[in-house]
Amino acid sequence: MKTYRVTCFYFLAIVFIVSLLACAGSPDISQKSESVPGVEKIQLTSIDLIQMRTPLEVEFDNIIFRSFESTDQFKKDYPQACLTCKASIITQLKSKKTYKNVTDDVNQNLPGKSLFVDMKVVDMRIAGTQARIWGGAFAGNSHMDVLLELRDANSEEVLHKKVLSTTNSAFGAAWTFGASDKSLPSDLGTLMGEYIFRIVPSTK
Numbered sequence: 001m002k003t004y005r006v007t008c009f010y011f012l013a014i015v016f017i018v019s020l021l022a023c024a025g026s027p028d029i030s031q032k033s034e035s036v037p038g039v040e041k042i043q044l045t046s047i048d049l050i051q052m053r054t055p056l057e058v059e060f061d062n063i064i065f066r067s068f069e070s071t072d073q074f075k076k077d078y079p080q081a082c083l084t085c086k087a088s089i090i091t092q093l094k095s096k097k098t099y100k101n102v103t104d105d106v107n108q109n110l111p112g113k114s115l116f117v118d119m120k121v122v123d124m125r126i127a128g129t130q131a132r133i134w135g136g137a138f139a140g141n142s143h144m145d146v147l148l149e150l151r152d153a154n155s156e157e158v159l160h161k162k163v164l165s166t167t168n169s170a171f172g173a174a175w176t177f178g179a180s181d182k183s184l185p186s187d188l189g190t191l192m193g194e195y196i197f198r199i200v201p202s203t204k
Contacts, residue, residue, distance in 0.1 A: 041163040044191040059201040061112030065104040069120040081185040088189025098202040114153035143167040
C-alpha cells in the first residue's frame with residue numbers, strides 16, 4: 001500500500017511539472033521561423049573560440065547597423081531580445097576603438113567608407129523563468145539564431161552572409177536559476193560583435 005502511494009505521488013508530481021511547463025507561456029515552446037537554405041550556420045560559444053575567417057577585401061571607416069528584423073511572434077514573446085542583442089554588438093565593437101563610427105543611426109552623413117549591417121532573427125527559444133525553476137534542465141536549452149548580412153553602403157553589394165547562433169547549457173541554466181537564459185541575447189551580441197570585428201578591416 002505504501003509503495004502504491006509513493007508511486008502515485010511521483011506520478012502526480014511529474015504530471016504537475018509537465019502541465020506547468022506547458023502553461024508557462026509561448027517563449028518556452030521551440031519556435032521555427034523561415035529557414036535560410038544555402039547559408040552557413042556558425043555556432044558561437046566563446047570569444048576565445050571564434051575561428052579566424054577570411055576578412056573582407058575592403059576596409060571600412062564606419063559600421064552602420066541598419067536593420068534588425070524579427071517575426072511578430074518573436075517580437076511578442078521576446079520584446080527586448082533584438083534591442084539587447086544589437087546594443088551588445090555595438091558595445092563590443094566600440095570597445096575595440098578600431099572604427100571611426102559604430103552606430104545604428106542611419107540618418108548620419110558619415111565621411112569615409114561605410115558598411116551596412118542587416119540582421120534577422122531566424123530562430124529563437126528562451127526558456128521562461130518559471131519553467132526553468134520548476135523544470136530545471138528538463139526545460140531544455142535556450143538558443144538564438146541570427147542571419148547576418150554585411151553590405152557595402154555605396155553599392156549595396158552583399159559582402160558576407162552567415163547565420164550566427166549560440167546555445168546555452170540546460171544544466172548550467174538550471175544551476176543558475178535561468179541566469180544564462182536571460183543573458184542569451186546579450187551574450188550572442190557580444191559574440192557577434194567580436195565576429196564582425198575579426199572579419200571587417202578598418203582603415204585605421
